Amino acid sequence: xxxxxxxxxxxxxxxxxxxxxQELRRRVAIASIFFFAATALALVSYAVGPFGLPPExxxxxxxxxxxxxxxxSAATSLPRAFVREEETGTGLGLRKVAPGVxxxxxxxxxxFLLFLAIAVLSVPAFSVLLEWQVRSPAGLAAVVLLGGWxxxxxxxxxxxxxxxxxxxxxxxxxxxxxxxxxxxxxxIAATIQAxxxxxxxxxxRVLAAYDGAATCAAYLLAAxxxxx
Amino acid sequence: MKLLKLxxxxxxxxxxxxxxxWPEPAKGFLGESSRIVFFHVPCAWTAALAFLVxxxxxxxxxxxxxxxxxxxxxxxVRLGLxxxxxxxxxxSLFAKIMWGSYWNWDPRESSYLLLVFLYSxxxxxxxxxxxxxxxxxxxxxxxxxxxxxxxxxVFVAPxxxxxxxxxxxxxxxGKILMDIPTRTVFFTALAAFTGxxxxxxxxxxxxxxxxxERAKSARGGAV
Numbered sequence: 001x002x003x004x005x006x007x008x009x010x011x012x013x014x015x016x017x018x019x020x021x022q023e024l025r026r027r028v029a030i031a032s033i034f035f036f037a038a039t040a041l042a043l044v045s046y047a048v049g050p051f052g053l054p055p056e057x058x059x060x061x062x063x064x065x066x067x068x069x070x071x072x073s074a075a076t077s078l079p080r081a082f083v084r085e086e087e088t089g090t091g092l093g094l095r096k097v098a099p100g101v102x103x104x105x106x107x108x109x110x111x112f113l114l115f116l117a118i119a120v121l122s123v124p125a126f127s128v129l130l131e132w133q134v135r136s137p138a139g140l141a142a143v144v145l146l147g148g149w150x151x152x153x154x155x156x157x158x159x160x161x162x163x164x165x166x167x168x169x170x171x172x173x174x175x176x177x178x179x180x181x182x183x184x185x186x187x188i189a190a191t192i193q194a195x196x197x198x199x200x201x202x203x204x205r206v207l208a209a210y211d212g213a214a215t216c217a218a219y220l221l222a223a224x225x226x227x228x
Numbered sequence: 229m230k231l232l233k234l235x236x237x238x239x240x241x242x243x244x245x246x247x248x249x250w251p252e253p254a255k256g257f258l259g260e261s262s263r264i265v266f267f268h269v270p271c272a273w274t275a276a277l278a279f280l281v282x283x284x285x286x287x288x289x290x291x292x293x294x295x296x297x298x299x300x301x302x303x304x305v306r307l308g309l310x311x312x313x314x315x316x317x318x319x320s321l322f323a324k325i326m327w328g329s330y331w332n333w334d335p336r337e338s339s340y341l342l343l344v345f346l347y348s349x350x351x352x353x354x355x356x357x358x359x360x361x362x363x364x365x366x367x368x369x370x371x372x373x374x375x376x377x378x379x380x381x382v383f384v385a386p387x388x389x390x391x392x393x394x395x396x397x398x399x400x401x402g403k404i405l406m407d408i409p410t411r412t413v414f415f416t417a418l419a420a421f422t423g424x425x426x427x428x429x430x431x432x433x434x435x436x437x438x439x440x441e442r443a444k445s446a447r448g449g450a451v
Contacts, residue, residue: 157373161366165356175353175370178346181339182380210380217376224290224369 008105011098015106016113022084023110029077033114037073037122044069045129062132063191067184069122071151074115078155079172081107082163082226091163100226101219104156108218111152119144132195139199140191146207147187150214154179157218160225183210229430236423243413243420251409261325266413268318270421271311272340276382278308278425279347283375286368295440296433298364301371302354303432305347307425312344335386342381346374 006014023030044065085091094103123144126132134140158176162168190203247266254262282304289297319337320330331337350370357363406414 154377158370161353161370162356164362165353165366166358167356171352171356174345175349178342178349178381179374179377181342182377182385185385206380206384209384210377213376213380214373217373221369221373224365227365 011102012105016109019110033077036076040069059192059195063188067188073118079159081156081159086163100223104222108153108156111156115148134195135197136194139194143190150183150211153218154214232427240420243417246413258325264322266417270417271315274421274425275308275311278304282371286371289368299436300433305350309347339381339386
């Protein structure tokens with residue numbers, strides 16, 4: 001009886017599970033990401049919390065600070081997706097068992113789940129510490145999901161590009177920041193709307209279009225980015 | 229290309245002279261400040277064109293894997309950065325006259341500055357890779373990826389928040405709001421800047437090819 005070859009998603013899931021197992025084994029990496037998020041939250045609430053600002057300025061400032069915390073907390077782990085393979089010398093083995101697009105999908109999925117974990121812990125803590133009210137939780141959830149996927153796919157693709165370059169950690173920030181600003185701006189705009197009431201569709205549509213374009217481009221270029 | 233070179237000098241000269249002498253300054257702008265449109269918009273157009281040319285040659289490199297395509301792509305990015313900086317400078321001059329400050333953190337100013345960072349990152353990325361084949365591969369993948377996301381930075385992000393910037397040529401009405409002399413000089417300036425870009429690109433690409441051949445012959449001599 002011939003064995004059925006696993007499909008794209010099950011192989012991508014296997015890469016994601018491998019990355020999760022690797023990160024959980026080295027607990028310090030995961031712990032340091034959450035510790036970074038907690039430190040950033042404490043700093044923000046200490047610096048901004050006691051000051052009374054007009055409601056409009058407050059809501060804009062809070063939304064911006066929330067995304068700064070989410071972005072920089074995630075940025076401590078996102079470049080590691082492919083860099084880790086090069087550092088541990090496992091890149092060649094991974095290239096043998098899975099094509100670039102599967103590896104990219106698996107690693108993007110792991111980064112996305114990690115981002116969601118950071119968001120699930122940070123957003124309620126942010127809300128409590130800064131007395132930040134969200135009038136449309138469903139709208140905020142949609143923003144976090146769309147923003148998180150865009151952040152994950154772009155960062156994972158760029159991580160593949162910088163993995164074998166010199167000064168990769170600094171280079172990752174230089175390369176990723178200008179590409180992620182068009183994602184962060186509508187994410188902040190939609191977060192402001194979610195805190196003030198209903199989210200108007202425009203920033204969410206921009207986020208969805210950005211995610212779609214980035215995912216398609218990353219899918220088409222994955223093999224080139226991960227080529228030896 | 230020789231003909232283009234010969235035509236460019238009188239053509240550019242005529243554009244510059246016409247820009248200052250022919251159309252009346254537009255209403256609603258201080259003094260002669262509206263004349264910046266004949267230089268600022270063509271610079272922005274040429275920069276966008278340069279980045280698209282870079283993406284096109286990067287795709288060509290990914291398909292054919294010939295060093296020439298990568299050299300042209302890199303030259304196009306360098307020229308695109310030059311025209312982007314000129315766009316920022318001319319925009320800042322206009323901002324100083326109209327709004328009283330060279331830099332106002334207007335969404336359009338900021339998104340153009342980020343565009344400069346985005347393509348500067350391409351040069352940083354290339355500089356961090358020693359192997360020419362890998363450098364070309366990584367550079368090409370980044371140039372194509374950046375070209376896909378660039379419209380979100382240049383066209384979408386500035387429209388998410390309110391802007392001081394005058395209505396652009398690509399406006400919601402889908403109309404070019406210019407009188408005949410302004411329109412004539414404007415489109416002639418676009419053509420002149422486009423010609424200038426392709427002439428500069430040809431020189432830069434030729435220089436890159438000569439550098440590669442010289443390095444190759446030096447390696448051959450050393451062996």
